[in-house]
Amino acid sequence: MKLKILNNKNSELKLELADTTPAFANSLRRTIITKTNTLAIDTIDLHINTSAIYNEILAHRIGMIPLKFKDILKKTDECTCEGKGCINCEVKLVLKKSGPCTVYSKDFKSTDKNVKPTSDKIIIAKLLEDQEISLEATAKLGTWPEHAKWQSSNIGYQYYPDIKTSKDCDMCNICAKACPKSLIDTTKKIKLKDNYECDLCGKCVDVCPKKALTLTKDRTRIIFTIKSVSGLEPKDIVTGALKTLKADLSELSKQIK
Numbered sequence: 001m002k003l004k005i006l007n008n009k010n011s012e013l014k015l016e017l018a019d020t021t022p023a024f025a026n027s028l029r030r031t032i033i034t035k036t037n038t039l040a041i042d043t044i045d046l047h048i049n050t051s052a053i054y055n056e057i058l059a060h061r062i063g064m065i066p067l068k069f070k071d072i073l074k075k076t077d078e079c080t081c082e083g084k085g086c087i088n089c090e091v092k093l094v095l096k097k098s099g100p101c102t103v104y105s106k107d108f109k110s111t112d113k114n115v116k117p118t119s120d121k122i123i124i125a126k127l128l129e130d131q132e133i134s135l136e137a138t139a140k141l142g143t144w145p146e147h148a149k150w151q152s153s154n155i156g157y158q159y160y161p162d163i164k165t166s167k168d169c170d171m172c173n174i175c176a177k178a179c180p181k182s183l184i185d186t187t188k189k190i191k192l193k194d195n196y197e198c199d200l201c202g203k204c205v206d207v208c209p210k211k212a213l214t215l216t217k218d219r220t221r222i223i224f225t226i227k228s229v230s231g232l233e234p235k236d237i238v239t240g241a242l243k244t245l246k247a248d249l250s251e252l253s254k255q256i257k
Contacts, residue, residue, distance in 0.1 A: 037240075040150050058133070089141070090138050099132065103126070104121060162215075170210070
């Protein structure tokens with residue numbers, strides 16, 4: 001298998017896996033989705049809430065704030081504290097604000113300097129005069145199947161696209177005009193300007209009056225797009241998932257033997 005990075009910026013990673021199979025690609029996708037540990041606020045000890053937001057809504061809103069963290073924490077059920085909670089598996093964040101003001105994610109004070117919201121500008125609540133919020137939150141590691149707040153990324157993949165024409169093609173240019181991304185080059189022959197940008201919508205094939213166009217899909221070359229929605233970098237999400245997948249396959253091999 002060969003790997004080629006196509007784009008890596010703004011929390012998005014686009015890469016190509018070559019000499020692979022759809023089965024492996026889907027295994028990697030499912031591992032990324034279901035087995036990537038991320039940090040999120042799990043419980044809240046609410047001392048004061050005189051804002052206009054109900055306690056449950058406030059707790060849900062805070063729980064969905066993505067957090068940056070260092071990969072040194074352990075899951076609570078795997079920690080030496082046996083699930084009781086300690087500095088090795090939990091991080092405390094304190095929020096105390098009085099109105100009039102807007103409460104932002106940056107207002108959290110963390111017991112771990114490495115743990116903080118991915119953005120300072122997430123609005124939590126707006127407080128009027130004499131309104132107050134005071135709470136202590138506990139952040140833990142978790143995975144997406146447990147709750148959506150532990151989702152690491154949005155991920156999708158497609159097969160490598162290409163265009164082929166039959167002898168009936170008369171270079172009428174209709175397909176080029178129909179392409180939503182203007183990716184079809186008709187200078188000398190019908191071809192894609194950038195195969196990696198084509199999303200296989202099939203519009204070019206649909207409008208061809210002579211049905212001379214075919215959009216092919218190479219199932220051995222798969223283009224992945226990973227967009228992080230957590231405190232993890234996309235490259236760390238992929239490398240972590242590959243390690244997990246390797247460990248799972250190794251365990252499966254042992255069980256079979």
